[in-house]
Amino acid sequence: MSTPQAPQPVHVLSPDLVGVLKNRVEATWVALIKKNKDTRCFSESPVFAAFHSAIRNFGRDDDEGISDDILLDTFCTTIPLTTYDPYEPFVAKFLSETCQEDDVRDMFSPGLPHHIAVTSSTSSSKPKFFCKYRHQGSVYYTIDDREAFRIFSLHSRQLVKIQNPNGDIIKTISVGLGSSGGVRVRYDLEVENDHLNIKLAGTSPHSTFKWKWSTSPIAVGFVRDYRTFLLTHTLFALANSKVETIFINFTTSAVDMIRFMEEEWEALIISIETGELPPWDGIKDVREYLQPHFPPRPERAAQLRAVGKANDQPGWLLKIWPMLKSTVSIGSGVFSVAVPKLRFYLGPVQLRSPGFFSSEAYVAAVYDPSDLNLFKMTSQDIFEYLDVTKEENASGVVPPWLLEVGKHYEIVCTTRDGLWRYRLGDIVEIAGFDPTDGSPIIRYFERRNVITWMAGGVLTEKHITTAILAVQDTLAPIVEFTTIIDSHSGVSTLGYLVEVHGELHPEAVKAPMKLHSELCRLNEEFDPERMQIPTIRVLEPGTFGEYRRWKVEVTNSGSGQGKVPVSMKDNTAREWMLARVRSELGVDSNGGALQG
Secondary structure: OOOOOOOOOEOOOOHHHHHHHHHHHHHHHHHHHHHHOOOHHHHHOHHHHHHHHHHHHOOOOOOOOOOHHHHHHHHHHHOOOEOOOOOHHHHHHHHOOOEEHHHHOOOOOOOOOOEEEEOOOOOOOOOOEEEEOOOOOOOOOOOOOOOEEEOOOOOOOEEEEEEOOOOOEEEEEEEEEHHHHHHHHHOOOOHHHHHHHOOOOOEOOOOOOOOEOOOOOHHHHHOOOHHHHHHHHHHHHHOOOOOOEEEEEEHHHHHHHHHHHHHOHHHHHHHHHHOOOOOOOOOHHHHHHHHHHOOOOHHHHHHHHHHOOOOOOOOHHHHHOOOOOEEEEEOOHHHHHHHHHHHHHHOOOEEEOOOEEOOOOEEEEEOOOOOOOOEEEOOOOEEEEEEOOOOOOHHHEEOHHHOOOOOEEEEEEEOOOOOOOEEEEEEEEEEEEOOOOOOEEEEEEEEOOOOEEEOOEEEOHHHHHHHHHHOOOOOOOEEEEEEEEEOOOOOOEEEEEEEEOOOOOOOHHHHHHHHHHHHHHHOOOOOOOOOOOOEEEEEOOOHHHHHHHHHHHHHOOOOOOOOOOOEOOOHHHHHHHHOOEEEEEOEOOOOOEOOO
16 A cells, blocks of 8 residues: 655744645634534533623624634633533433433534444543534545455444434434444444344445455454454454455554464464354354355465464564555554564564544544654644643643644644534644645644652653653563552552563563663652652463453443553452462562562
């Protein structure tokens, strides 16, 4: 899959580019205000009362006759930064047992939502729900290759049935992963038609997309068990020797997939040889829809036997699929820890990002395919930037044409789906601007307010991640990690729970002290004498994959979700992890942290 070379970002916008960027953003901004100004949430929420009061002060109850400049200035001077709290009571109306059309139509944008996206709840105690509407001219990430191993989930944690005043169901809305809703929109897989969709091969019923966009039949998307979900997708892809692209949401899930392939290698080959699906947990409900798409392929089974199990073979995936050109997976932020292991198995195959997505918005597209953490901001919605060095209110918000390269900002979004100056919580670093249209080019930096207070200082997500990666040469290659507050010794310290590739290095016992030094180096506020030596607990191989499987089950979420928090505060999840410890470093005989 060839991709044009991206131009080098510029560090200073020319006056012409400032004009192009400013005109485009402001035109989109005004269009969004006019489109959504009469929606229920924007009209009724107290958060936006100052805006409506200002409009009334112009002598009218609407914006007719008000110039675009005044409308935009009124927005910027009266709309505060918002969070999920004022949004929640309005989206909750969709989640009631009986949902009436009159109660939810035009809630956040005109009409009814296409689907409701649910967050992974990794950074908060409970999930958030965001209504997503279908808009003309939306941009989606597209795979051009005809043979794509695309891992997708269509699971719904809830179906919202909207009734008209006569009691007739006029629309069914799926509540689930944002990526699932995106697949449904892109390939016209409406939830009302799932009784027909489930019988299809990976081909969209929509006339525009007649090609086979996935090696998996649609029914695989309804498998809930995380392990079976990945294995079944993999089984259909293994049966196809001509796969050109692998598309999997997260690099950590890709590493899970490789482990599951190794564990089930012989069963996978026998299944491909005989055309009989394995008796995996979670496949029973969709077996009848999968079997017609899975004929015996003895020749392909023989090819795979010749390749053999991974056994730490570099470039193993390319040996399995000789035509493989690229793997598309999120590998920035905390997911960067799994990149080295994935690259090991890919060999010379290109690893690229699908872009910067959140449940709230499609934030940014890939800019340079060779860089997993370089993105170009999209222009479908409005993005402002909250300077992290300023007060956390609207006075600290900066428009895109006033950004400074090298500085850090929290993204603030106003979307077509009714979020108004919503704090996304993601901090980015400005890498430059696209010389063709002035769009900001960004790097993901960290989540805001994912912090741990310790020894008189603050540990951010970036600190925690950078520190553990810096001790790999002493410990072992890190596959994945999370952290807890370790209070076993009576004095709190940071506890790392890690999964490693291979065996611990001979001097691994020195890793906690090196980690201590690295954390103090990253934040000079720390007093090395006060900060206890961090603990490192090495987990059994495959623990994080099993954690995802367990989390999907207990939260009724889709199997496409692969996030693990950098700082794990859920006590049940913490105990689940601690029950799978293989060895401990920096821990005394009583299970507490060694004293610094």
